Amino acid sequence: MSDAxxxxxxxxxxRAMLDLLRERPRTVGELVDELDLTQPATSKHLRVxxxxxxxxxxxxxxxxxxxxxxxPLAALDAWLAPYRRLWNDRLDALGHHLDTTKEP
Amino acid sequence: MSDAxxxxxxxxxxRAMLDLLRERPRTVGELVDELDLTQPATSKHLRVxxxxxxxxxxxxxxxxxxxxxxxPLAALDAWLAPYRRLWNDRLDALGHHLDTTKEP
DNA sequence: TCCGAATATGCCTTGCCAAGTATATTCCGG
DNA sequence: CCGGAATATACTTGGCAAGGCATATTCGGA
Numbered sequence: 657m658s659d660a661x662x663x664x665x666x667x668x669x670x671r672a673m674l675d676l677l678r679e680r681p682r683t684v685g686e687l688v689d690e691l692d693l694t695q696p697a698t699s700k701h702l703r704v705x706x707x708x709x710x711x712x713x714x715x716x717x718x719x720x721x722x723x724x725x726x727x728p729l730a731a732l733d734a735w736l737a738p739y740r741r742l743w744n745d746r747l748d749a750l751g752h753h754l755d756t757t758k759e760p
Numbered sequence: 761m762s763d764a765x766x767x768x769x770x771x772x773x774x775r776a777m778l779d780l781l782r783e784r785p786r787t788v789g790e791l792v793d794e795l796d797l798t799q800p801a802t803s804k805h806l807r808v809x810x811x812x813x814x815x816x817x818x819x820x821x822x823x824x825x826x827x828x829x830x831x832p833l834a835a836l837d838a839w840l841a842p843y844r845r846l847w848n849d850r851l852d853a854l855g856h857h858l859d860t861t862k863e864p
Numbered sequence: 865t866c867c868g869a870a871t872a873t874g875c876c877t878t879g880c881c882a883a884g885t886a887t888a889t890t891c892c893g894g
Numbered sequence: 895c896c897g898g899a900a901t902a903t904a905c906t907t908g909g910c911a912a913g914g915c916a917t918a919t920t921c922g923g924a
Contacts, residue, residue: 659770659772662766662769662770662775663770663881665766666763666766666767666770666881667881667882668763669882671766674843678842678843678846683900683901684900684901684902685899685900685901693883694883694884694885695900695901695902696883696884696885696886696901696902696903697882697883697884698901699901699902699903700882700883700902700903701882702901702902703902703903717890717891717892717900718890718891718892718899718900718901719900719901720900720901720902724846726843726846726847727847729840729843729846729847730847732840733840733844733847736833736836736837736840738782739778739782739830739833740837742782742828742830742833743830743831743833743834743837767911771911771912773912787870787871788870788871788872789869789870789871797913798913798914798915799870799871799872800871800872800873800913800914800915800916801912801913801914802871803871803872803873804872804873804912804913805912806871806872807872807873821870821920821921821922822869822870822871822920822921822922823870823871824870824871824872
């Protein structure tokens with residue numbers, strides 16, 4: 657899997673942006689208000705998110721409305737998939753343990 | 761979610777280590793052979809993985825056997841969970857579309 | 865007890881990224 | 895057409911993390 661996905665998500669501000677955009681699309685100004693970031697910093701983070709496919713932009717006069725694109729996150733999910741059995745197995749074992757130790 | 765998880769996973773060498781340790785526990789020497797890293801670099805990455813809970817060590821004489829601990833990855837999975845519906849919905853919609861356009 | 869194998873750590877250098885500040889761009893309304 | 899609002903970009907600077915190299919540590923075997 658590409659390094660880009662990780663280098664984008666390492667920044668907590670960008671993760672906060674994704675959290676907000678997950679609810680609904682927002683303009684740059686809205687994001688500036690809700691995050692503790694200057695406008696230039698916000699725009700720069702949005703550029704990173706845009707270049708890496710995490711968000712899409714829609715022009716509305718001078719406003720730019722940003723919306724989330726889940727594709728890279730789906731890729732992350734795919735990366736995680738083969739690991740998932742590691743804790744599922746553990747949970748299964750726990751479940752089995754509970755089942756077999758259920759003494760009425 | 762803590763930044764630590766992300767800062768650990770951003771490094772491709774560490775991800776490669778986790779991929780290897782997912783199969784089975786390995787000694788430092790084995791990891792050095794399989795990754796294109798020097799021994800000190802490998803040890804340093806293992807330290808990062810250990811400090812952040814991704815791996816556990818077991819002493820075997822001079823050897824140190826490293827094994828994966830899935831807890832931090834489970835945390836990552838939990839972070840990802842609320843986003844998952846974004847592409848599941850899309851897949852559901854696709855499935856529905858295919859269903860409703862199936863014309864025999 | 866001494867040597868060598870396996871692993872860890874310290875120091876140094878280099879490259880990258882985020883934030884700040886200033887400035888450019890785009891577009892509406894009057 | 896012009897001023898101002900909304901957003902983007904350029905440039906610089908500080909901090910941090912990874913790798914290379916040398917060295918310390920730990921342990922088994924002869």
